[in-house]
Amino acid sequence: MITIENLSFAYPGGDFRLTIPSLVLEPGEKVAVVGPSGTGKTTLLNLIAGITVPQSGSVRLGDQTVSQMNDAARRALRAAKIGFVFQDFALLDYLSARENILFPYRIAAGAKIDAAARTRAAQLAASCGLEGKLERRPGALSQGEQQRVALCRALVMQPDLVLADEATGNLDPANKTAILDLLFARTAEQGATLLAVTHDHELLPRFDRVIDFSTFRQAQEGAV
């Protein structure tokens, strides 16, 4: 469960301020975040992941209070419990698809690429339709395939929470649906919570809940 209480964050020297008195995401819940640009959707993901730290309030992931952890602990938490899917895939061009999927193991403290990790990566790749393409580098993959690799990378450490920041924003309609299907299916398999920022209103009916930042923030701020 992700619990946010009395959260307040502002960028230094900027007018922008994000205030969330209360927000709870249940385990396994699929939540979409929509709203105009500049309303703090990505900032919310960063605060939940501990990439940025709120000036006040708390963010809890399960029984761990992210906002009170030190930098090393937040990094370890991200590596172990949070999977990220980016709009531009953010794959490393010099690594094969397989090595991109295993990348979190290489950079996380205490993680080790063993036979189990390799098997899991291969199974994930197979479930995302990447058989026979694991030795290819990103440059030799289509955009849809690249996002599938990015999705596998987000899930390979079996996270409790998957944060998708406009994960389908660069894809054509066919791939958009396919990736979202995979995202839903794989997170459901793992029982992971999915929090996805999206501009695509056609996809919203598929989520359990939609947070519209254009009204949500006003309502939240009004509640303060």
Next chain:
Amino acid sequence: MNALFLALAYLRYHWARSAVLVLVAALILSVPIISQVLLNGSQTALTERAEQTPLVLGRRGSQLDLAMNALYFSDDRASPVTMADADVIWDTGLGLPIPLNTAFETNGARIVGTSIEYFEFRGLEVSEGRQIALLGEALLGAATAERLGLGPGDTVISAPQNLFDLDGVYPLELNIVGVLAPTGTPDDEAVFVDIKTSWVIAGIGHGHDGVLAAGATSGDIVASAAIVEFNRITEENIDSFHFHGATADYPVSAILLVPNDDRAATILRGRYLDPENPVQIIVPRDVIGELVGRIFRIKSLLDAVTLIVGGAALAAVGLAVFLSYRLRAREMQTAFKIGARRGMILRLIAAETAILLCLAGVIALAITLAVQTNGTAIVAWLLAT
């Protein structure tokens, strides 16, 4: 280990950029070492041979050119002196004159016409075949024999001085009778012949078929355009070879002087001090000593230049690495977002830098070893050109 894996993968993928960085770093590392090795080798080669050569007589002019020509058979040849100058020394009884005629080449090697005393003076020994004894015979230096793949029984042809001079010297085919043992000196690069053979190459001496007209007596010498001049000296035609003019007028490039003692050396030098005398005697040790001094003054300048250029090149390499990381900011950001531990990025940079420097070090070491192994040959070649 993971940093090393990622660094290797990145460097392999961007192999062209990595190769350029490695080569630049290797050159920065190896150039000062190579220059030091070559300079030390040059100093040793120059001074050793100069120390072993007491005096050199030659045409007045550049003392350095004379020393370089007489000691290292370089291309810088002054106008020749004559055998009369050697005779003068001989007549004084103060020392032994050893004539050198280095006017000709064959297959990129200097033909050195000299007397038999030269081999004893330099301590040269025949390792294969025998010493030269007859006109037209040649003895190869070890390096030249190896380079040309020639030995006793083979022949080499002297190169014409000027291809376009139809009236010039004809090439002479020389009979190789032996190969000298290697000494690590310019003698290894030379082709030795008797001084008289060098005069045959110069066209002063020659051999040809009969010049008597039909029915003429032996006193009636008649020559015509039909005369065949021999371009190889054989047992059959050696008796027909003869020289024109007085031996005293025959040219020699320089004369090595081996004085009987220090007193004789001083007297000989004193006799050639007059600046009006077209002939001079030099002390190679002094001439080369001055050259070495200059070289090392220049080396200090070169060291400073190398330091500046090396610093600039290192800065360029550093900038390239820095820009590369700026370009990879997105990658670093991704790594940070998905939980890269603190120091992972630094380890990645360190691993890449270490791999590049290690490869550069290996290449620099290989270049340095290659130069060091072949240092003597390179120095000999540098001194001869």
